[in-house]
Amino acid sequence: MDKLDSNMRWTSQRQVISEELKKVKSHPTVNEIYEMVRKKLPRIGLGTVYQNLDILAKLGIISKLEVDGEQKRFDGDMTPHYHIRCIKCKRVDDIFIKMDRELEKSAASCCDYKILDHHVQFSGICNKCLPKA
Numbered sequence: 001m002d003k004l005d006s007n008m009r010w011t012s013q014r015q016v017i018s019e020e021l022k023k024v025k026s027h028p029t030v031n032e033i034y035e036m037v038r039k040k041l042p043r044i045g046l047g048t049v050y051q052n053l054d055i056l057a058k059l060g061i062i063s064k065l066e067v068d069g070e071q072k073r074f075d076g077d078m079t080p081h082y083h084i085r086c087i088k089c090k091r092v093d094d095i096f097i098k099m100d101r102e103l104e105k106s107a108a109s110c111c112d113y114k115i116l117d118h119h120v121q122f123s124g125i126c127n128k129c130l131p132k133a
Helices: 012-023 030-038 046-058 101-109
Strands: 003-005 063-065 073-075 082-086 092-095 121-124
Touching: 012 030, 012 046, 030 046, 046 063
Parallel strands: 082 121
Antiparallel strands: 063 073, 082 092
């Protein structure tokens, strides 16, 4: 992939950031991704990682999870799926259940929008925090 569009190149930094994010299932924050990427690119700056994550998310190569005032988290798995967040430790996990396209139809019938997609996030207490709850 040489060019993303006429003004944007596929850089080695974007490649490493994308590869490292796709290796993990933990939905890391910018700082966590920065620490992962620094092992391969020791001179990379935090701002560069942040900027490239935004670009990769806008291009649909990764997804940015914005969770109720918490730090943004990122997901390298672009297959359709939902997320669940622990209300105690803030951990985010994937839930692979069938996407509910009927929800999109219901939403479309109630408004003057063409529904393109939806995002659902479940909240709960993870198995590590449950004994403490």
